[in-house]
Amino acid sequence: xxxxxxxxxxxxxxxxxxxxxxxxxxxxxxxxxxxxxxxxxxxxxxxxxxxxxxxxxxxxxxxxxxxxxxxxxxxxxxxxxxxxxxxxxxxxxxxxxxxxxxxxxxxxxxxx
Amino acid sequence: xxxxxxxxxxxxxxxxxxxxxxxxxxxxxxxxxxxxxxxxxxxxxxxxxxxxxxxxxxxxxxxxxxxxxxxxxxxxxxxxxxxxxxxxxxxxxxxxxxxxxxxxxxxxxxxxxxx
Numbered sequence: 684x685x686x687x688x689x690x691x692x693x694x695x696x697x698x699x700x701x702x703x704x705x706x707x708x709x710x711x712x713x714x715x716x717x718x719x720x721x722x723x724x725x726x727x728x729x730x731x732x733x734x735x736x737x738x739x740x741x742x743x744x745x746x747x748x749x750x751x752x753x754x755x756x757x758x759x760x761x762x763x764x765x766x767x768x769x770x771x772x773x774x775x776x777x778x779x780x781x782x783x784x785x786x787x788x789x790x791x792x793x794x795x
Numbered sequence: 796x797x798x799x800x801x802x803x804x805x806x807x808x809x810x811x812x813x814x815x816x817x818x819x820x821x822x823x824x825x826x827x828x829x830x831x832x833x834x835x836x837x838x839x840x841x842x843x844x845x846x847x848x849x850x851x852x853x854x855x856x857x858x859x860x861x862x863x864x865x866x867x868x869x870x871x872x873x874x875x876x877x878x879x880x881x882x883x884x885x886x887x888x889x890x891x892x893x894x895x896x897x898x899x900x901x902x903x904x905x906x907x908x909x910x
Contacts, residue, residue: 716898725797725885725901726838771837773899783828783899787837 687772687786695792702759704789706772707752715748716773717757720788726771729757764795798822799902801886807908813874816905820867820888826850827869828899829861830885838885844869845891876909883907 687708696702706715714733718726732739732748732755739746745758759766769788798821808814820827829841831854840853844863855861858876863869873880883904889897 718899718901723883723904723906725799725903726887726899727797727901728898731898784840785830785838 687774687784689770689772689786689789691789692787693790693792695794696762698762698764698793698795700762702762702766702791702793704757704770704791706755706757706786708755708772708774708786709753710774712750712774714775715746715755716783717744717746717755718771718773718785720769720771722768729770759791762791762793764793767791767793797900797902799886799888799900801884801902801905803905804903805906805908807910808876810876810878810909812876812909813872814876814907816871816873816884816886816907818869818871818886818888818902820869820886821900824888824890824900825867826889826891826897827863827867828887828889829855829869829871830887831882832885832904833879833882841871873907878909881907881909 687706690705716731717729720726730741732746743760748755769790771788772786773783775783800819802817825846828843830838832838841855842861843851847863858874861871885904887899887901
């Protein structure tokens, strides 16, 4: 079963708008990461947020983490057509090995 | 370029056959992960190896097996293939196996089509 679930499953916005994706997970985590996947390609790491952090920025990306609600959000500001991709959250559970589990992904379409 | 190399990139084979997918991790990375991604599905974790030893197991079928060799490359063996095994198989690597929140570097995947 998937540890993380992204919401929405699909999102379509106009270029220049902001895109927000959410991720919920089930068990306590050490870290949460967001990845991007262009169609049929490998996943590319975007940003990592640790369990003791609440917010992190990287360029046009802003990630928040609420461990009490077991949720995270990824905000892409001023979206571009090139941001069209699927976005996945990935968590590694507390304790033990780094068994990283991915969510089901949000498919983002940015319309020029 | 992530530094993770997977071969072959595309593979078409018949049901009942066996295939081997190969992965070379990034230079210096000791951990290798295998994931399966079916059409419009999320990534299903299959198995992880660290420095030659199996470290974590996910939803890997008994018909599938993997190993990591002394030179750290890994192979995923898929046997008695079924139509439902058609998917994109990813290999990924990290430097260690600890819980330090390593970035996971993905290869470009091997497309397997079973006909």
